[in-house]
Amino acid sequence: MNEYTIHSAKMVPLDRSNIDTDQIIPKQFLKSIKKSGFGPNLFDSWRYIDAGFPGQDNSGRELNSEFVLNHKKYKGSEVLISRENFGCGSSREHAVWALQDYGIKCVIAESFADIFYNNCFKNGLLAITLPKDSMAELFRFAEEGEAIHVDLVNQVILDLNETEMVKFEIDSYRKTCVLEGLDEIGLSLKYSKTIKNYENAKKKQTPWIFK
Amino acid sequence: MPRTLYDKLWELHEVIKREDGTHLLYIDRHLIHEVTSPQAFEGLRVAGRRLWRVSANKATPDHNVPTTNRELGLEGITDDVSKLQVTTLDENCKEHGIEQFDISDERQGIVHVVGPEQGITLPGMTVVCGDSHTSTHGALGALAMGIGTSEVEHVLATQCLVAIKQKNMKVEISGSLPEGVYSKDLTLSVIGKIGTAGATGYAIEYSGEAIRSMSIEARMTVCNMAIEAGARAGMIAFDQVTLEYVKGKPFAPSGREWEEALVQWKELRSDDRAHFDKTVDLDGSKLKPQVSWGTSPEMVMDIDSTIPEPRSNSESDALDYMDLKTGMRAQDIRLDQVFIGSCTNSRLEDLKVAASIVKGNKVNKDLKRAIVVPGSGLVSRAAINEGLDEIFKEAGFEWRAPGCSMCLGMNPDQLDEGDHCASTSNRNFEGRQGYKGRTHLVSPATAAAAAIAGHFVDVRQVLKS
Numbered sequence A: 001m002n003e004y005t006i007h008s009a010k011m012v013p014l015d016r017s018n019i020d021t022d023q024i025i026p027k028q029f030l031k032s033i034k035k036s037g038f039g040p041n042l043f044d045s046w047r048y049i050d051a052g053f054p055g056q057d058n059s060g061r062e063l064n065s066e067f068v069l070n071h072k073k074y075k076g077s078e079v080l081i082s083r084e085n086f087g088c089g090s091s092r093e094h095a096v097w098a099l100q101d102y103g104i105k106c107v108i109a110e111s112f113a114d115i116f117y118n119n120c121f122k123n124g125l126l127a128i129t130l131p132k133d134s135m136a137e138l139f140r141f142a143e144e145g146e147a148i149h150v151d152l153v154n155q156v157i158l159d160l161n162e163t164e165m166v167k168f169e170i171d172s173y174r175k176t177c178v179l180e181g182l183d184e185i186g187l188s189l190k191y192s193k194t195i196k197n198y199e200n201a202k203k204k205q206t207p208w209i210f211k
Numbered sequence B: 001m002p003r004t005l006y007d008k009l010w011e012l013h014e015v016i017k018r019e020d021g022t023h024l025l026y027i028d029r030h031l032i033h034e035v036t037s038p039q040a041f042e043g044l045r046v047a048g049r050r051l052w053r054v055s056a057n058k059a060t061p062d063h064n065v066p067t068t069n070r071e072l073g074l075e076g077i078t079d080d081v082s083k084l085q086v087t088t089l090d091e092n093c094k095e096h097g098i099e100q101f102d103i104s105d106e107r108q109g110i111v112h113v114v115g116p117e118q119g120i121t122l123p124g125m126t127v128v129c130g131d132s133h134t135s136t137h138g139a140l141g142a143l144a145m146g147i148g149t150s151e152v153e154h155v156l157a158t159q160c161l162v163a164i165k166q167k168n169m170k171v172e173i174s175g176s177l178p179e180g181v182y183s184k185d186l187t188l189s190v191i192g193k194i195g196t197a198g199a200t201g202y203a204i205e206y207s208g209e210a211i212r213s214m215s216i217e218a219r220m221t222v223c224n225m226a227i228e229a230g231a232r233a234g235m236i237a238f239d240q241v242t243l244e245y246v247k248g249k250p251f252a253p254s255g256r257e258w259e260e261a262l263v264q265w266k267e268l269r270s271d272d273r274a275h276f277d278k279t280v281d282l283d284g285s286k287l288k289p290q291v292s293w294g295t296s297p298e299m300v301m302d303i304d305s306t307i308p309e310p311r312s313n314s315e316s317d318a319l320d321y322m323d324l325k326t327g328m329r330a331q332d333i334r335l336d337q338v339f340i341g342s343c344t345n346s347r348l349e350d351l352k353v354a355a356s357i358v359k360g361n362k363v364n365k366d367l368k369r370a371i372v373v374p375g376s377g378l379v380s381r382a383a384i385n386e387g388l389d390e391i392f393k394e395a396g397f398e399w400r401a402p403g404c405s406m407c408l409g410m411n412p413d414q415l416d417e418g419d420h421c422a423s424t425s426n427r428n429f430e431g432r433q434g435y436k437g438r439t440h441l442v443s444p445a446t447a448a449a450a451a452i453a454g455h456f457v458d459v460r461q462v463l464k465s
């Protein structure tokens, strides 16, 4: 294990498929022009009894005791686990900002919607896909209140005795994004000349695009 | 090697393949709205970066704009937080010199209606926007994808997207759609069949007789909901119908450039024997009007059937949320509101179909509200020229100003708690149209017929009588 490992992380289990980004962060909070401050409104309509609105003091709102995020045993969880097609729907990156602002460092699910998956890595939020049976084991683990280590360098999830539970796949580009926190734009701008050349050729070929 | 339409569009825009396996894909057109762009502009500012190519970007506010009191312009926005988002877009466009159709411009509207309408999006282009329904523009034979805010910033600064190529999926619809069955029913049927993750990791090409015989507006409805099937991009080959649609649009090429463009655009189709990683076939002539009963767009049923037995926890949760029971007939679902609008179904053709059903009838007295929200100022004007607004108003519909409106209710147009709404939009997620609101996705024709009846009816019967 190394400095990129998420150590002794508690897991909060969201046992539902197709969790959409409208649930992760409801529309009224998208009016913010900032990237921060979304944490208190993560899963707002499931988490609270009332309808939330932006700019509100959330500390006095009544919590929905049935929603897992509010269960005492899952307080302080850094890993969120779920089922299929997590993060489907709207492209709102606010969903990722909200998860991170709340304190989630890693989401593990059977599968992810494409845009959400991309958005995670652009912000250094680790998203891991695991097969159904491994997810079942993690769910069991979470419900028993057990924690895990997530070792990104070696692409493995370990229990607290450091015994390997399961290995995971991740492409090298996305892995580097999380490990090194890449400045993607800076990296792409290193190809400025290539982009310019491409563009100049295109100007001759399809001039109507440049209007 | 024979190539698919997606392969061709991809190759035309590939700037470089990098060592790490990612590609830089050149972006011809970037559409901007007020919700997903402020943080991207802020990011540029902090890093001291400039726009790569200003003219590639076109903007319009849509999500937050009110659909009433529009003559007041910005002053018509009563919510200060919404107003700040709209004025932030104004300022960012001004600072960078980006062309914008602002709240007072007649050309303002939902970004996915405005793009094709203006010829801002064209065949053969790569089009991106910080909005998942960017797939709509694929109907023109373009590669169009929704992106997140970090990617918006990346496109602003580099005119490229860091991308990994997806797999090819063909959705082939044979036959022709029966009377009373529309492109919305088709696209919902496809999602019902393959599921909301059925096309994750794929780019979809829709083809077959049913697609070929559709107008561009109807094709846009199909591609709009590719994202609801999990695909980032949906597209349709260029043909004569596309040509006629694009011709003469304000930003479309003309004269010699038009001739040159046509030569290139005619290649925008999959070669015979091109390889698809997955193919889905549907017989269009067997399709029926669709109604969604749950909280995911895959939870749909035929209008003449009953709500199915839940097959998962998600489905039973959905039934609870919707307050519906297995075995109930679609036609027994009583409605509180009807919404005709959104980037799925707010174009002239949609409003015409709905108006033809509404004409001479009255909105059911049990309904709280029925609204029509045209997709853009120009759609609105065209509809008014044809007298459609009068037909709707006489029936008891409210005729509103253009924007996203009750598709997601970031403006004041929202459902009340517990309301059932027949909606021509694309998402029936919990609370999407208003806190604890209940959305049923349908075609404009079904929405119109439902507004008159106060509950769902089989629009095929309505058209017969």
Ligand code: SF4
Pocket: B062, B063, B110, B111, B112, B131, B133, B342, B343, B344, B403, B404, B405, B407, B408, B425, B426
């Ligand atoms: S109409 Fe609805 S789906 Fe379309 S862009 Fe607006 S909010 Fe999104």
